[in-house]
Amino acid sequence: MTREIFNFLSIENKLVSTYIFYCCILILKMMAVMLLTALQRHRYMAFINPEDADYLNVKPKIDDHVERVRRAHLNDLESIPIFFVAGFAYILTNPSVTCATWLFRIFTAVRFIHTFVYAVYVLPQPARVLSFSIGALITSYMTFKSILYLM
Amino acid sequence: MTREIFNFLSIENKLVSTYIFYCCILILKMMAVMLLTALQRHRYMAFINPEDADYLNVKPKIDDHVERVRRAHLNDLESIPIFFVAGFAYILTNPSVTCATWLFRIFTAVRFIHTFVYAVYVLPQPARVLSFSIGALITSYMTFKSILYLM
Amino acid sequence: MTREIFNFLSIENKLVSTYIFYCCILILKMMAVMLLTALQRHRYMAFINPEDADYLNVKPKIDDHVERVRRAHLNDLESIPIFFVAGFAYILTNPSVTCATWLFRIFTAVRFIHTFVYAVYVLPQPARVLSFSIGALITSYMTFKSILYLM
Numbered sequence: 001m002t003r004e005i006f007n008f009l010s011i012e013n014k015l016v017s018t019y020i021f022y023c024c025i026l027i028l029k030m031m032a033v034m035l036l037t038a039l040q041r042h043r044y045m046a047f048i049n050p051e052d053a054d055y056l057n058v059k060p061k062i063d064d065h066v067e068r069v070r071r072a073h074l075n076d077l078e079s080i081p082i083f084f085v086a087g088f089a090y091i092l093t094n095p096s097v098t099c100a101t102w103l104f105r106i107f108t109a110v111r112f113i114h115t116f117v118y119a120v121y122v123l124p125q126p127a128r129v130l131s132f133s134i135g136a137l138i139t140s141y142m143t144f145k146s147i148l149y150l151m
Numbered sequence: 152m153t154r155e156i157f158n159f160l161s162i163e164n165k166l167v168s169t170y171i172f173y174c175c176i177l178i179l180k181m182m183a184v185m186l187l188t189a190l191q192r193h194r195y196m197a198f199i200n201p202e203d204a205d206y207l208n209v210k211p212k213i214d215d216h217v218e219r220v221r222r223a224h225l226n227d228l229e230s231i232p233i234f235f236v237a238g239f240a241y242i243l244t245n246p247s248v249t250c251a252t253w254l255f256r257i258f259t260a261v262r263f264i265h266t267f268v269y270a271v272y273v274l275p276q277p278a279r280v281l282s283f284s285i286g287a288l289i290t291s292y293m294t295f296k297s298i299l300y301l302m
Numbered sequence: 303m304t305r306e307i308f309n310f311l312s313i314e315n316k317l318v319s320t321y322i323f324y325c326c327i328l329i330l331k332m333m334a335v336m337l338l339t340a341l342q343r344h345r346y347m348a349f350i351n352p353e354d355a356d357y358l359n360v361k362p363k364i365d366d367h368v369e370r371v372r373r374a375h376l377n378d379l380e381s382i383p384i385f386f387v388a389g390f391a392y393i394l395t396n397p398s399v400t401c402a403t404w405l406f407r408i409f410t411a412v413r414f415i416h417t418f419v420y421a422v423y424v425l426p427q428p429a430r431v432l433s434f435s436i437g438a439l440i441t442s443y444m445t446f447k448s449i450l451y452l453m
Contacts, residue, residue: 020240021301024294027233031291034229048222055276071350073229078336078375081232081383082329089322125357140333143326150323171391172452175445178384182442185380199373206427224380232383 015091015100022104023087026080026111033073033115040066072119076111079135083107086139089146103138110134166242166251173255174238177231177262184224184266191217223270227262230286234258237290240297254289261285317393317402324406325389328382328413335375335417342368374421378413381437385409388441391448405440412436 040046046063047053053060091100114131117123191197197214198204204211242251265282268274342348348365349355355362393402416433419425 016243017301020243020297023236024240024298024301027237027290027294030229030233031287031294034287049219051273051275051279068351077228077232077379078332081236081379081386082332084232084236085325085386086329089326092322122353124353128353136333136336139329143329143333146322147326150319150326167394168452171394171448174387175391175449175452178388178441178445181380181384182438182445185438200370202424202426202430228379228383235383235387 014097015095018097018101018104019087019091022108023084025108026083029108029112029115030073030076030080033069033076033119036119037066037069037073040069068122069119072115075114075118075132079132079139080111083135083139083142086142086146090142093146093149095145103142107135107138110138165248166246169248169252169255170238170242173259174235176259177234180259180263180266181224181227181231184220184227184270187270188217188220188224191220219273220270223266226265226269226283230283230290231262234286234290234293237293237297241293244297244300246296254293258286258289316399317397320399320403320406321389321393324410325386327410328385331410331414331417332375332378332382335371335378335421338421339368339371339375342371370424371421374417377416377420377434381434381441382413385437385441385444388444388448392444395448395451397447405444409437409440 040063041052042056044063044065045056045058046061046066047056047058048060048062050060087104090103110131114128114135117127117131191214192203193207195214195216196207196209197212197217198207198209199211199213201211238255241254261282265279265286268278268282342365343354344358346365346367347358347360348363348368349358349360350362350364352362389406392405412433416430416437419429419433
């Protein structure tokens with residue numbers, strides 16, 4: 001590969017700024033899930049650590065409302081950091097700004113939907129599997145496109 | 152956004168090197184937690200996998216000293232990778248080197264404190280919730296500042 | 303540090319492209335583990351969420367074949383995102399392309415081996431601990447080298 005991939009970053013910066021913008025939105029979304037975990041722990045008084053339960057004079061317990069938010073969060077940890085890296089690789093392949101923006105936008109939207117149907121208002125399947133799969137397909141596409149570009 | 156955000160990276164490289172430095176410290180910190188998990192597993196002979204227990208001629212079991220380190224580690228996984236991305240976005244907003252350095256430094260310090268009071272020497276709450284919250288506030292601040300800069 | 307670390311990225315781009323290539327391979331590897339989790343869940347009909355079990359008319363249950371894949375995946379989440387960041391810091395230290403390529407290649411290989419001996423075809427220890435440790439040593443080396451370079 002002889003193309004100077006970092007040079008174009010200073011010119012085509014619309015790609016970089018769009019990428020950074022959606023990364024930031026996804027970070028806030030993940031932090032909202034952390035906040036939701038804390039809220040559900042207080043609402044259902046379900047704390048795993050003895051020192052947390054002691055602080056509020058309750059007994060440690062596990063509650064499924066909390067576990068559900070934690071599973072949604074774990075799915076975020078499995079899906080979003082690899083999107084950050086795949087998205088970075090993808091913008092180095094010099095895609096069209098429109099195409100990149102739509103991929104980032106749809107990924108962000110389906111991750112919000114995923115959390116909502118998993119942890120906020122539980123919907124029957126295939127709501128969750130569809131939102132997850134669309135996100136995974138976008139990450140896969142960006143990754144494959146980057147590998148092909150590098151060859 | 153017409154500012155050429157990557158151009159300034161070659162000039163204002165003090166920001167980049169400070170950012171990379173604290174990222175590296177946090178990586179070593181996370182690896183130390185992995186090592187601590189392994190040490191606690193051997194100390195309390197608590198292995199989940201049958202092939203691990205077999206290798207040491209013990210029965211698989213779950214021990215709370217190990218689970219505590221694993222929860223501290225999971226909290227790292229929830230907090231630190233998003234800091235890496237938020238910090239990267241933040242240095243592209245051209246902040247003052249002093250301000251960025253202090254944010255990175257305090258974040259790193261509170262993550263060390265978080266692990267210490269969670270998994271090494273358990274302190275009563277609100278020790279852990281405070282150290283976690285300060286870190287989360289720093290990540291939020293950097294993320295919001297980046298979003299505002301991009302608008 | 304007075305060296306302009308980002309300037310050389312536009313010249314020495316073989317390092318960047320090699321780094322991006324192995325990041326992409328590791329992303330695909332992690333996505334394969336997600337797919338394996340879904341396959342094992344269907345094979346052993348082991349779903350945690352009531353809405354998933356309902357959709358297939360089974361009862362929620364936990365199965366060790368699934369938990370094993372999930373533990374392999376969690377180990378990926380603990381090891382691979384920090385490799386992404388350590389690798390990025392490392393290529394900024396201007397290492398030889400040969401050395402960097404071999405480190406990335408060996409890391410990628412041992413992570414494949416780790417998943418294989420953990421979740422696909424279980425081998426007795428120390429197969430898993432060795433593959434994990436080689437990966438962790440590579441990440442540590444790159445992190446220490448980056449810290450020393452920045453000083």
